[in-house]
Structures are given as structure tokens and as C-alpha cells.
Amino acid sequence: MSDYLIKTVCFEGQIRAYAVCATETVSEAQRRHDTWSASSAALGRTMVGTVLLGATLKGDDKMTVKVEGNGPVGPIIVDGNGKGTTKGYITNTKVSLPPNELGKIDVKGAVGTEGSLTVIKDLGLKDTFSGTVPLISGELGEDFTYYMANSEQVPSAIGLSVLVDTDDSIKAAGGFMIQVMPDATNETITLLEEKIAEMPLVSSLLDDGESPEQILARIMGEDNVKVLEKMPIKFECDCSKERFATAIIALGADEIQSMIDEDHGAEAECHFCGKHYHYSEADLEELKAETLLK
Structure with missing residues (x-):
């Protein structure tokens, strides 16, 4: 099954619901970062959660989710958008814990129970919007779920799930998000809670x-x-040599000269996808020249 997400309305508009299969998307992240089981599950769940939240955005709108626990x-940092693409990384990739x-x-043991979950939205406006809640679980x-209720004021139920095989590969990953609309009846809510x-x-x-x-x-x-939309989901990184070059230029002429003198070049690695970009001395001389023009 190729990865995709469905957007639906249920019970004649009382409920808005999303469900996603993200097995290949999480698998791609696991392969790129070579994560062990607990790291895979924690990163995968965060990616699935970001995809579900991203489904509420418009196409070009973006979001970043940060999970910062004491585990x-x-x-964990994950980017997503309204088009169904996502990318993410976890600080310590080699964590495996007893069940x-x-x-x-043991995702709770891996992530920790103290810390925060932050969602930063870039809606194409001058400023970004962010909300932070403490980790409760x-x-x-x-x-x-707690973030949705407290920062977005939308009562929701969110289920995130990653099945890791014995060789650390991903067998399955996905989740759902159910949002209760203002006119939902107590009968409908009780039924959903039981199910x-x-x-x-x-x-x-x-x-x-x-x-x-x-x-x-x-x-x-x-x-x-009632299914409203079916949207493909995939791991995709938008890094490039040009984007890293912009970051190098921002370091200034003196720092770039130090790279030339001491290292005779520079190497950049993307945290999200693991790609490497090499800059020769000649590349750095060009970038240094650009800093002098600014």
C-alpha cells in the first residue's frame, strides 16, 4: 500500500477525521538515519503526528514540530506541510530499550515524561505562529492530543503507532486524528470514546x-x-548545496577564510536526510566574495 492520508467528515459533520498510512515514509527516515527500535518508534510517531496536523494546513503552509523530552x-525535530511531505530527525538514533x-x-521511556511539545506554523505571513505544551505522557x-485541546482549542483524539521489526526496519506506521465539532452530540462522543x-x-x-x-x-x-480527499504522503527533503551556501555566507568573510586556511574546504551534512555537500577552496572563495558584496 502506498502511503496516503484521507480527510473525512463523519456523522453528518459532527466529526472531522483523518487517517494515514505512513509506513514507507517512516521507513525512509529509519533507513536514512539508521535508527534503532526505540528511536525509530519515537521519530516515527512524531512524523505521523506531524503529517496529521499538516493535513489541516493549506498547500504551501508549513509547520515544524519539536519534541524535547528528558529521555x-x-x-526530535519534524517538518511537515499541507501537501503531505515530511522530513525529520532524532538526536540520538541508537536507542533500544527493554519492552x-x-x-x-517503550516510547515513554525513550522520549521522557518531562519536557515540551512545540508546534511552529509558517502560514506565509510576516510572522510564524507557535504553541508549546508540556509533555503529559x-x-x-x-x-x-493535549496540544490540540490546549493550543488549538479543538477537542481531539490522536492515535500514533509504529510497528518495528526485529531487524529495526519498519513493518507498519500510521495513525488517526478525530476532531469533535461544536455541534457533536454526547451520544456520538460516547460512542467514539468506546470504539x-x-x-x-x-x-x-x-x-x-x-x-x-x-x-x-x-x-x-x-x-x-464521508471521504473528502485522499492525499499522498512521502518523506521529502528540500535541502540543496545552494541553501547550505547561504548559511555559509551568513558566517561572514573571516569565518570562511578560516575554513579555507585550516580545512582547505568545507563539508555540510543535512540533519534531515543525511546528504553531504562539499565546498572546495574555490567554492569558498566565491562565497567569501559574496559576503563582501553585501
């Missing part, structure tokens, strides 16, 4: 071959879901 994986009390990957689904409580993990359902449509039908009932 061993360190900070938690449920026999699952470390499992991340609950933390994204979500008894649901298997999304990644297990995806691994068994279920689609995002079938996953939402499980929660809502098939007749209550």
Missing part, C-alpha cells in the same frame, strides 16, 4: 492489510464516514 533519544509493561516498545499520541478504547493498534491493523478507510470505518461505522 535518552533527545530532541514496557505491555510488551511494546511521553507516548506522543496523548501529547499531540477508540477497544481498538487494536493502528500499525497492527495496517500490517494486517487494513486501509485508512477501513480503520476509520472501525471507529465510526462505515455508513457514517
Whole structure:
């Protein structure tokens, strides 16, 4: 199944719901960063959460999600947008922990329970918008849910799930976001709470071959879901040699001269995708000349 997200309205507009299969997207991040199981699950869940939040944006709008907990994986940074592309990295890629009390990957232990979740939105305006909430769980689904309720004032239920194989590869990854609209009845809300409580993990359902449509039908009932849009999802990095060159120019002529004298060149690596860019002495001389023109 290729990765995609569906946007739906349910119960005749009482509920807005999104579901996503992001297995290949998270797999690409795992391969690029060579993450171990706990790091893979933490990064993957953050990516799925960012994709779900990104689905509420318009096409060119962007967002950055930062998870900064006190656990061993360190900070997690993920970018997303309204077009379904995402990229992300985790500070410590080689974290593997004993299973938690449920026999699952200990994401809470990896992320930590103290810290913050920050969402920064670039909506193409002069200023960005940001909201920060404390981590309340470390499992991340609950933390994204808490962010939506407190920073966006939208009562939501967010489920994030990553299934990691024994060789650290990704078997399945996905999630859902259910948003309660102002006219939702108590009866509808109670029904959804019961259905979500008894649901298997999304990644297990995806691994068994279920689609995002079938996953939402499980929660809502098939007749209550109206699909509005189906959007492809993928890992994509927009780094380039030119973008890194701009950053080098910002260092100033003296710093660039030091690179020429001491290192006879420069090497830049993208945190998000792992690509390397080399700058020869001649490249650096050109960049230094540009700083003198500014």
C-alpha cells in the first residue's frame, strides 16, 4: 500500500477525521538515519503526528514540530506541510530499550515524561505562529492530543503507532486524528470514546492489510464516514548545496577564510536526510566574495 492520508467528515459533520498510512515514509527516515527500535518508534510517531496536523494546513503552509523530552533519544525535530511531505530527525538514533509493561516498545521511556511539545506554523505571513505544551505522557499520541485541546482549542483524539521489526526496519506506521465539532452530540462522543478504547493498534491493523478507510470505518461505522480527499504522503527533503551556501555566507568573510586556511574546504551534512555537500577552496572563495558584496 502506498502511503496516503484521507480527510473525512463523519456523522453528518459532527466529526472531522483523518487517517494515514505512513509506513514507507517512516521507513525512509529509519533507513536514512539508521535508527534503532526505540528511536525509530519515537521519530516515527512524531512524523505521523506531524503529517496529521499538516493535513489541516493549506498547500504551501508549513509547520515544524519539536519534541524535547528528558529521555535518552533527545530532541526530535519534524517538518511537515499541507501537501503531505515530511522530513525529520532524532538526536540520538541508537536507542533500544527493554519492552514496557505491555510488551511494546517503550516510547515513554525513550522520549521522557518531562519536557515540551512545540508546534511552529509558517502560514506565509510576516510572522510564524507557535504553541508549546508540556509533555503529559511521553507516548506522543496523548501529547499531540493535549496540544490540540490546549493550543488549538479543538477537542481531539490522536492515535500514533509504529510497528518495528526485529531487524529495526519498519513493518507498519500510521495513525488517526478525530476532531469533535461544536455541534457533536454526547451520544456520538460516547460512542467514539468506546470504539477508540477497544481498538487494536493502528500499525497492527495496517500490517494486517487494513486501509485508512477501513480503520476509520472501525471507529465510526462505515455508513457514517464521508471521504473528502485522499492525499499522498512521502518523506521529502528540500535541502540543496545552494541553501547550505547561504548559511555559509551568513558566517561572514573571516569565518570562511578560516575554513579555507585550516580545512582547505568545507563539508555540510543535512540533519534531515543525511546528504553531504562539499565546498572546495574555490567554492569558498566565491562565497567569501559574496559576503563582501553585501
